[in-house]
Each structure stands twice: as structure tokens, then as C-alpha cells.
Amino acid sequence: MIPLQAATRETFWTIGPVGKAAFYWLAAVAVLVFLYGVYARFAAYARGSADPRDRLSNLPGRVADATKTVFANENQFDGDLYTGVMHTFVLWGFLVLLVATTILGIDIDLYRPLTGESFWVGDFYLAYQFAVDAFGLLFVVGVGMAGYRRYRTREGRLWGKHTSLEDDAFVWTLFLLGVGGFLVEGVSMVGQPQRATETVSFVGMALATGLETAGLTAAGAEAIYGVLWWSHSLLAFAFVAWIPYAKPFHMISSFANVVARDENAGARLPNVPADLDHTNAESLDDFTWKELMDGDACTKCGRCTDACPADTVGRNLDPRNVILDLKSYRESVSDDPVAGSGSGNGPMATDGGTAAASDGGVADSAAASDGGTVPIVADEGGVIDAESMESCMSCMACMDACPVDIEHLTSFTKMNRQLVDEGAVDSNLQDVFQDVMQKGNTFGESQSARGDWADDLDEGVDVPDARETEVEYLWYVGDYPSFDDRNKKVARALARLFDEADVSFGILFDDEKTDGNDVRRIGEEFLYLELAGHHVETFADCEFENIVCTDPHSYNTIKNEYPEVDFAEFADDPMMPFEREEPWNPDGGIDVFHWTQVVEELVSEGRLDLSGDELDYTVTYHDPCHLGRYNDEYEAPRELIRATGADLYEMPRSRDDSFCCGGGGGGLWTEHEEEVKPSEERLREAVEDTDAGAAIEKFVVACPMCTTMFEDGRKTGDFEDDVEIVDVAELLIEAVEAGP
Template sequence: MLSLLNLLAFLALAGYATYLFAQLVYSRYLFVKLGKKADFERNLKERINAVLVNGFGQRKLFKDKKSGLMHLVLFYGFFIIQVGLIEIIIKGFIRGYEFPFGSSHKYFSLFEEWTVFLMLCAMVYAFYRRYIEKLRRLQLKRDAKAAFVIIALITLTLSVLLTLGFEKIMLGDSPDFFYSPFSGVITAAFSGLGKIAGTVLFYVFWWLHMITVFSFMVFVPQSKQAHEMFALFNLFFKKVGPVGRLKKIDFDDEEVEEYGVGKIEDFTRQQLIDLYACAECGRCTNMCPASVTGKTLSPMSLIVKLRDHLTEKGAVVTSRSPWMPSYVFGSSALSLSSRSGLAAEEISATVEMPNLVGDVITEEELWACTTCRNCEDQCPVANEHVDKIIDLRRYLVMTEGNMPHEATRYFQNIERQSNPWGINRKERSKWREERDDIHVPTVNEVEEFEYLFWVGSMGSFDKRSQKIVQSFAKIMNKAGISFAILGNEERNSGDTARRMGNEFLFQQLCEENISNFQAYGVKKIVTIDPHAYNTYKNEYPEFGLEAEVYHHTELIWKWIQEGRIKPVKEVKEAIAYHDSCYLGRYNNIYDIPRKILTSIPGVKILEMERNKENAMCCGAGGGRMWIEETQGKRINVERVEQALQLSPTLIGSNCPYCLTMLTDGTKAKEAEELVKTMDIAEIVERSLAG
């Protein structure tokens, strides 16, 4: 009779918990469906690889090795103990039940107990990191739900061992310290209680385990633990192809009245899956240059606020669904629907939802982003923060016409003179006149050329950056390379305009540039600017560009290998090398610049603590080069301080924007007399003979 009552109680609890779980999962499915359909590129090989490497392989998690190991134990332990859970459930109805594994069952028990014990150790370590070590990134979201997860999982694992331990006492069995080592200790410690007390405690801990399992099951979909369900889907459905590539807007679509994302449902479904995949681990914010220097932007907070807003609005919009229980509604929808019984359309019209841009996400947050992708590179579930920020910027710029005054001036200068300063475009090639030891022809001065040297606005007009293009021109002359520049016909690449949200201006420049390239039969492009390099290589092809695109460091290394140029003069410098975001995280080029520096006699490379894929942004990307920093510490100063810790004689870079920011940073630290700042091309030129 007792077993029957136990079974009925269990079935009632399991049925109700499963019902609630299904409703919650279905609600999130409906919320994601509110978004726009996204173009799905099949590319199954790349998608499956992403799931295997970052899902089952946990690669991104091992950027923090201690945390990575902890999560690896929890990830695989979770799957393993599900098998043991089935056996434990049956034990509650059939005394002494074991899977029919025969003599091999003892090995199953050994494996199960060690798995549970390691999971318990992992959760104790998680508690230590959050509440004793107080790891910075975990303090960003230190709330009751995080505490509940730790308590629940510790209870879950402990109750398994306690249940198995008291089962032995209930059955009158002796402890087995080899095949059941941890439950065996419990059995031995409480063996004097007797069978009756052992039976009572067995069911106490059996029910504690069952209640914890089902409570956690209902908790998961409505908390950060939802990433356990969404992460693998997110990895599979993430955008494929070049990282950071932005969506093209069709300006010929006359039905479109607003551009960018002004409402949560304007995001694609693919982007909305990101929101529920977020683990709130804080890795993104911990590495964000804006966040660590005191700006209002926190990539994690941005995702969480978008997720909560989607849940709130989704509950309102889908409230008429018979499958939608009241507890999945947001507070506004719940109070209104329960009070008045209004239909979904009436609720949607009556409930005053906060504005996505301005209320949920502030303008200060959006304009603080440098688009460096450090957040995305760190994210273990492949969330893409930057494209969401740019979509929201697009709404501000192209729909509301609302932007910082520096951005307005930038756009006007690009439109009028195709450079950020508004300098007369006819002065674009004057930099050639400052050195008589270099030969730099325009496309109109030669019959044919192999490479179009894209100088860019920085190289054309900025005095410091002109030295970079002059050095690279000298290198090309030494290597015997056939090249030409567009001269005064060169326009802006449009990359910065696109990242600042002005997609219309970007596409206009893109079409003009491609037309120009085609008119001069351009087949190969080389540039000193990683931003132009990225957009020409990864974004222009969608608009019709057919050309090979190179960064100047790629060709310098190629020519060194071919023997076209030979660094022979000793350059006695201890160089703190800075990785630019658009060459590094956007295009995965880290080793080539280092190989170039290593080939130069006398050079010693000093690696900053944050280097390669973890390198900190200089602060210029995403249009921040042209917008004054008014919050917190200047990003370029923080980066220069990291370099100065190594006591270098020179800070090296591969980007004119980075070089400008680093130079300004050394001046701010009053170190410009002690530490030089140079581009790799300038360093190589110093080492060439003649």
C-alpha cells in the first residue's frame, strides 16, 4: 500500500512538473517566433563542427581553464547521471532494484558515484568562485537565481549519494568501499541506526532528490539555465561565413517604413535564440573594453535586458494561446489579463511596453561599443552582441535621425569630401610629395598594375598615418611590385559608416567603389587599414566585388619568404605588440605580424597579458575614433598602460587607427619620449638595406 501511494505521489509530481516544463519551453518557442525569419545558409559541415567543437568540446569555456574544467564535468556529468536517475526512481518502488547488468553492475555503480562526486566538487568550486574568491565577472549577476542553481545542484548530487548510502542500511547490506566508495562511507557512518531508520531516511532523501529534480526542471526554462536547452541550437543556427559580417538592408523594398531594429520583434529569430542561450557567465563583459573602463555598456547586461524584454512582450502578444499559463506572463500582462480577461490584441494595445531603444537599452550603451568582438570571441554559446548593437544603431540613425553630434559631422564630411575631416578630396594624394625616394603612381599614370594600393582616409590625410603608407610604398618599390593608387578618385570604404549605423551611406560608397574597381580592372587590393581590409574581403563580395584582398602585413611576410625584401639592419627594440581587432578577431591573423617582427635582427617581441584573440581594443573601432569619450577612463590609455607594464622601447601595431590611439595614449601617460609607436611597415623599412 505504501509503495502504491509512493508511486501515485511520484506520478502526480512528475506529470505536473513535465506539464509546466512543456508549457514554459513552448512559450519560449513562441517568443522566438515573434522575430523575423532569417536566411538560413545550409553549410551543414561548418554548423556541425561548431556544435562539436564549442558544444561537446567546450572549447570557448577553456579560455578560463579552471572554469572550463568545472563546466566540462557538469556538462558530461549531467548526461551520465540521467541513466542513474532512472535506476534511482525505480528503487523508490522496488526495494533493492538494480539495472540487469549482472556482475557488471558494480562497475556502473563505481562510474556513477565518481561522476556524482566530481559534480559535487564542481559545484562546491562554483560556490567558492562566486562567493569566496568573488571572481569579478561573476559579481556582475549575483542574484537569488544564481544561488538557487548552486544550492539545487549541490542538493541534487548529495541526495544521490545519501539515497544510495541509506539504501544499503535499509537492505541490511554491508558498505562497499571500492565499487560504491562515497555512498559506502555514508553507510558505514550511519550503520548503527538500523533498518527502520535507514528505510525512513532512504525515502526522505529519495523524495528530496525527486523534488529537486522536478523543481529544477521547471526552473530551467525561466532562468539563465535555459542556456542548457538553447546553447546547442544557438551554435548550430549561428551565422556562418566571415565573423562579424553584417546583414544587408534592401533599400529597394518599398514596403519597409523603418530601418534597423526599433522593436524586439524586428530582430531575426536567429538573433532571439541568442537571448535565451545566454549563460550570464559575464565573460563578455569581463573582456569588454567599454565595460572595464567604466562605460555604461555591459554586453551581458544588454543580452539579459533584451531577453527579459522579449519575455515580457512575448507574454503579452501570445497571451491568448490556450497553452500559455499565467506564470509565463510578464508582470504587466499577468496583472492586466487576470484583472480584466482582455484579449491578446487588447492587452497588447493597453499595456504600455517600454521602448526598446531608450528605455530597455540606452543610447549611451549603444554608442559605447567599439565593435571589437571581444565579447563574441569569449562567449561559450556563440552569442553575437555586435550585430544587435549595430541594428539598434541603424534604427537611431536611419529611422529616428538620432545620433551624437560627432557622428552627424562625420557622415556629412564623408558625403561631401569622402573623408572624416571634410578636407578637400583633391588633396588625397599629396602625401606622395613628402618623400622623393618613393615611386607611387596613380591608376592613370600606368598602363597596368598588379595591386591596387588602397591608401584610405587615414593614410591619405592623417600626418602620422601618412608615414605608414610611405614606408609600405618604399617596401613595395624595394620588392619590385607593380602597384598603383586611385589618388584623388579614391573614396572612403564605408566601413565606419556601416558600424555607426548608416547602412545607406555604406551601400552608396560600396557601389561607387566597386564601380571604380571594375573600371580600372582591379584584381588585387592591398591596404594598411584592417577595417577596410575586412569590409572589402568579407562584405563587399555580397555587393559584387571580385578581387583578392590583402592586408599589408600578409604581403610583407610573403615577400620576405620569397626573398624580395630582406630585413638586414639591426633594429634594437623591445616591442610590445598590439593586435588590432579587425585583423585579429575578425580575420584570425595573429602569427604573420609576429613572424615579420621575428625576422628583423635585434627585435625582441614582448607579449602583453591580453594578446592575440584576447587582446584589448585600442578604442577606435565602431566609430569611436570620431566620438569623444565622456565616461570613465579612456580605452587607449588603459591599453597603453598594459603595454608599459612590459617596459618596452616601442609599441608596435598593424593599423593606422590603433597607432593613432596608442600614440595619444603614450602622450597621455607622458611616455612619448621613452616609448615610440610604430607600424610594422615602418619597422620593416628601418631594417631594409639602402
């Protein structure tokens, strides 16, 4: 028996000098193939267009943050405990085995030749063996969990038109590597009696005991060990070489994607340059290196598709397919050595929904040419179907769900801009654009009537003109509270709340136009620029401290996007109705608020004199996408609801998992073929899936667009007798009136 302090084992047991030489030669080849593949991938990204964001600023900090995010599996645990545990086992098992292999290589190839000794002995060796067995077991369990989820049903989110043999190969290769490693260890322990006391290798010891019980002798183990060892080694080398050319590359590209992420992506869209030759998504050349990397980072997990309200209600949009269709097309027309091997799904797909091109289709013809014969987005024959882009609600649920920070909305908006450039948008949207250009609002109403909603306010409640009076809050009212009869009630309720709390506020009356948030996400970038320029020039003529918005859409674009506009770039453009050249609010000196944030502070200061027991309704609350996912504001509306005394019940999908009303991204103005309207599905959830169920009396919202969509869904979905739609402001003013 070998003393514990001398515990070790022979690395190349039964492997002769020729075998060792072959091992090192194959290892070198595998590493070189791997390095070349990684280089080719990143070289392909470098050929993408420049990204408008500085995605590599503070690179050490970015890498540190990405390392924390990836190693902690934060995104995988988000809303899916099973996947979080599974991915943690696989990731940490893989990393520990990789580190263990590296340590062994250092000992054999560097330390021993230099010192004539080995550090892979005694306590270190035993600790090493225990760690390898423990994390190797977690690795095998994790891969087993992945296989179980993948194969228990072939109708789950892991399956789609881009599912291919490479997905199976990835899972089974990892599983065989994990199991094969333990089998090699177990056979080695049977054949080397001196390892009989190596109880720290608990998995190998258990396997060795099982093999001996089954009749394997030391001589038999020695005879078969070489075959098992070489099988395991060759599979490992093949896997290393294969990584850059297929799905395993996501282990690298996903990390890089998290490093390069834009924390404000989606809420802050990239600007379009003033270059007249600029195109948006005419060809692959228009996509940035980050957008190209998004395709390789995609793991096909389907979380984005599961979260997508458009896909849920049956529209022709699958966010995962859009990203992977673009990737497939890039590979089909590319001359990169790694192209064509990454998606494993054959020819290019033709839309972001469910259809796929047949063999020998447009992808092949494009590949034979210069890659410009196939439009990126079109009604027919494009890489992406225009209907898929028109179906998007710009809710950002896909981006929030994505564990590797793919920025779907950035690419989607790029394609929407291309459709607008080509005049290939829905006729209803064309009418909206015309109304905004000619009238300044999406209703086509006279701007002189913009402030008429205030005429019906109670006597004594005054709405000052912020162009003439210095105020604390410049109130951006928005289109729907100004012109829509239902939402005028919300505007009046909010004006009364401001008056009740003695807030100094004023509005712009006919100088207020559409904010441009949704116009921009539909793809009308230059109309958005006109609106932004008009508003910042108007702001400059007023005296105020802060801006407060009724609509989360207005709040988002004024807060996040107006400061990003380079007005100087367009100052000489005769089509732009502004002369401003300086950026607006670049240092954030002017605070921009959603009204719930302002009023929540007023309530906490006691300026609305609420006791907290004025109302006894049973209610639920819908998180607006632009307030929640876009701007991370979840508490202010809830605090205001609680301040009224109402009993608040959360819906199953709430906060960052909230389900879109369907109004974003132009959905307010378009009709779609869908199994059920998003607003109807959301109301069903409120009265059926919420803990209070049918006891829910009021469905509370904090967005005028949501109010409009849910009032419509309440009628079309036959919920009129089940629940009432109320804005937080309406609930608050009722509580104020009910007070002493």
C-alpha cells in the same frame, strides 16, 4: 552474501504500489510541463523577424560541430582554466547521471515487462554503479566550485544588476540534487546488508560507513529512507519542470545558439533591405529569432563585460546588461506563458550600463499596452540608453569572450542604425557623415589631394594609377594614410617596401573614398551602401589580380562585406550613385589582403633582403581588432617584426584577447566620459605589465587608426618619454635601410 554475478538492488525499496503510481504520475507531469515550456520558448523565437543568414543550413554538420564545442567545453576553457574544469565536471556529471537514469527507466519500464528479465544485474550493474558514483562526485565537486566562485566575493563578474534569486536557486538545486542522491544511496546501503560488498559504489559506501559510525542502524535506515527518497525525487521533478522557465533553460538555448551561430558574425554585418517601411530597432518586432534567442542563451557569466574595453575604462556600456535588458523587456511585454520568469529581476532595465527602472516604471506601462510605448534605444526612457551604444568600440571582444556565441555586435549595430534613422547621433558623427557624403573622406578634404602623400617619396619611387595601368595589387590606401600627417609616413614606408620588393601595384587616387567599415558600424547603412557601390564599380574599371589594404578596417569590409551586398536590390533607388546589379566577388576570385600578409610573403621569398638582425630594439606588438579578432590574422605582423631582428615581447592581453585602442565604432571621432582612455590603458600595460616592462622601446602597431589613437594616448597619458609608436611598415623600412 550475494554473488557478484547476481549483484543488483531494489529500485523502489520501501516504496509501495501507491508510492510507485504517484512517482510515475509526477514524473509525467514534470515532463509535460518541461515539454510545454520548451515549446513555448521556441514558439516565441519563431515570432521574431526572419534572420538574413541561413542559420540552419547543413543542420547535421552544425549540430555535430556544436556538440563537439559544448561537450569539450572549448569556450569555457578559453582563458579560464578554473571555469573550464568546473563546467566540465558539472556538464559531464549531469549528462552521465541523466543517461544513467534513462538506462534504469528503460530496464524497469520496457525491458523487464517485455522479457521478464533485467539487464541491470551483475557486471553491468556494478559498472553502472561505479560510473554513477564517479561522475556524481565530479558533479558535486563542480557545483561546489561554482558556488565557491559565486560566493567568495560579491563583486566579481558573476554579480550584476541582473543577478537574482534564480541564480542562487539554480546552484543550490544542483548541489542538493547531487548530495541528496548520495545520501539516498548511503542510507540505502546501510539498510540493505546485501549491498555490503558493493565496493564499486565508493562514495555511497564511504557515506554508509560514516552513517553507521554515527549510529544509524539498518532499521533506522529503512525508517527514514522513504522520506529521503521522496525529497530527492520531488526536487528532481521540480527541477525538470522548472528548466524552461528560468536560468536552467540555458542548457538548451545555449546549445541551440551554438548550432545557429554565424562564424563571421560581427566581421560581416547583416544587410538592410530596400523596403521603405523597414525599421531597425523601433520595436521588438524588428529583432530576429536568433537575436531573441541570444537573451535566453545568456548565462550571466559576465565574460563579455570583463572583456569589454568600454566597460573597463568606465564608459556607460555593459554588454551583458544590454542583452539581458532586451530580454527583460521582452518578457515584461510578452503574453507568452514562460515570459517574466526567465530573468527574475523584476521590471525592465533602462540602459546597458548600471541604471535600472524602479517598480511600476515604463516596463509596466508598456506591458499594459501593446509593447510599443517604450523605444528600444533612446537618450532617455528607452530600454537601452543611446550612450551605451555610442560607447561601443565594435572591437568584438564581447563576442570572442562569450562561451555561448551571443552576437552582441549584430544587435548593437541594429540599435545604432535606429539612432541614425532618428538623427539621434553625436554631432561629431553627423559632421563625419557630412564630410563623407560631400567629400568622400572623413577629413572633409578635397579628393583631389588624396594621393598627395606620394609627392614626398624618394626620387625613383613611383606610385602608379591603377585606373590606367594593369597591376598585380590594387592598393586601397585608406583615409588616414592619405590625409593624416602621422599616417602619411606609414603610407610612404609601405610604398617604399613595395618598390624595394619590385611589387606591381597601383592606387585609385581621387576615385578612392572612405571604405565604409566604421560608418556602417556607427549605423549609417545607406551611406555605407553608396561607398560600397562606388568602389566595386571603380574596381570593375581597373585591371588587377588582388587588393591589398593598409587599414585592417578597410581589409575587413572589402573582404567580408562588399561581396555580401545585394546591389540589384538598390539599383533603382535614385539616391544610390551606382548602377551595378551584380554582386561583387561572390566566389572569392579576387583575393583581398592586409598589407602585412603580402609583405610577409615577400620577406619569406627573400625579396626584401633582410638577414633578421638589422635592428636590436625591444618592442611589443598591439593586435588590431579588425585584423585579429575580426579576421584571425595574428602571425604575419609578428613574423615581420622578428624579420627586422627586434626582440618582441607579448603583452598579457594579446592576440584574441587584445585590448582595443578605442578608435573603432566611431570612437576615433567622439569624446567620452571615461576614467582613462583605452589607448592610455593599453600603453600602461605595454610598459608596466609586459615581461620586458620599462625596457620596451617601441610600441608596434599595424593599423592607421591605432597609430592615431596611441599617439594621442601617448601624449594625454604622459608616455612620451617611455615608448615610441611605430607601424610595422616603419620598422621594416628602417631594417631595410640598415641592411647591406
